[in-house]
Amino acid sequence: MYSDVSIAGDPLELPHLLPPVPQHPSTVAEFAGLARSIAADRARWAPQVHYDATTRGYARLHTGPGYEVWLLSWLPGQGSGLHDHGGSSAVLTVVEGTLHERALTARGETRRVLTPGHQRVFATGYVHDVVNESLEGAVSLHVYFPGLTEMTPYSCTPGARTAERAR
Template sequence: MNSDSDLQIAGDILEVPHLLQTPREHPATVAEFVGLARSIAADRSQWEHLVRYDATTRWYHRLSTGPGYEVWLLSWVPGQGSGLHDHGPSSGVLTVLDGTLTERTERGTRVLEAGAQRVFAPGYMHEVANDALEPAVSLHVYYPGLTEMPMLPQSQLRSTAQTPVASACEARPQQRPVTA
C-alpha cells in the first residue's frame, strides 16, 4: 500500500482493450465530413490536375467514395448554375476550392469565396451559381452517397432570396484558406 493513498493500480489501465475505442477508418460525423473536405481542399495534388472547364455544361468528377459517402469535384465557368434543387436523403458539405460561388436559398443569398464551407441536411433546398467573372471549383461530400437530386421550380424561392444572410450552418474557413 502506498503511504500517501489507499489507491492501488494494478497494471496499465490504458491497456484494457474494452476501454479503448478502435479508430474509425472513415468519417462518421458531420465534423469528420467537414474535416475530410478540408483535408482534400488543402491537398491540391489530389484534385487540381483533374479539373476541367466546360462552357456548355457544368463539369463534375467523382473524386472518391467510402462506406456510405462520396466526394465530387465540380467546376463552374461564369454564368453556370445548378438550378434550384435538393439532395433527397443525403446530407452534404460544399467547399469552395477556387473562385467565388453564390448560394441562393429561401432564407437569402450567400457569396462563398475560396475556403468557405456549407453544411446541409437532407431536403435542404438551394441553388448554387457562378455569378463572378472567373471560373470556380468546388468539392461536395454527400452522405449517404447522392442517389437523387430533384430539380425544383424557381418559384419555390421566396422574394427574400435576394437578401444577404449569415448562417450558423456555415463552417468557418481554416486559419489559412485554400487559395489559387
C-alpha cells in the same frame, strides 16, 4: 533451438505489424474535416478540374462506405438550378473562385457569397441554388453522405417565399 514463435514473435502481437485500418468519417464534423483535408491537397484535385462550356465539370475524387466526394468545375454563369439532394446530406467547400448560393428555408430566402475556404453543411431537404456569378472559373468540393442518388429540381416564382417541386 529456436521455434517459430521465438522467431516471429507472439501471434497475438501481430496487429502492430499490420497497416492501420482506414478511419472513415461518421459525423458531420468528420465529413467537413474530410472535405477540408482534400481541399488543402491541391495536387489531388487540380488535375481533375475540367471546364466545359455546356455543363459544369464533374469528377468523382473519392468514395468510402456510405459517402462520396465530387469535384465540380464552374464557368462564369453556370449554376445548379434550385434543387435538394434527395436523401443525402452534404458538405460544400469552395476551393477556387467565387460561388453564390441562394437557399430557401421556412423563414424565407438567404443569399451567401462563397469564396475559397468557405464551407456549407446541409441536411436532407435543404433547397438551394449555386451559381458562378463571377467572371472567372470556380471549383468546389462536395461530400455527400450517403452517396448522392437523386437531386430533386424545384421551381420558385419571383417574390415567392417557398419553392415547389418542378414538374
